[in-house]
Amino acid sequence: MMTRASAISLITIFALSTLALAGCQSSGATGCAGFRLNDLSPRGFSALVQADRSGAERVAGNDRNFRRRGC
Numbered sequence: 001m002m003t004r005a006s007a008i009s010l011i012t013i014f015a016l017s018t019l020a021l022a023g024c025q026s027s028g029a030t031g032c033a034g035f036r037l038n039d040l041s042p043r044g045f046s047a048l049v050q051a052d053r054s055g056a057e058r059v060a061g062n063d064r065n066f067r068r069r070g071c
Contacts, residue, residue, distance in 0.1 A: 035071055038062070
């Protein structure tokens with residue numbers, strides 16, 4: 001059997017948890033969060049391809065994803 005004090009404690013914990021979770025919701029977050037179009041010049045991108053082809057492919061894929069999301 002639950003005492004009145006423990007019931008009040010549980011209700012308080014629940015209420016505070018709900019407020020804490022409500023405060024964590026972001027407003028205005030978009031699917032573009034964390035994405036940024038690369039600003040390499042064509043010559044710089046070419047140098048990246050020569051130095052690290054898989055890295056250049058990741059940069060190009062990020063750019064495609066950026067555009068696909070309409071960022």
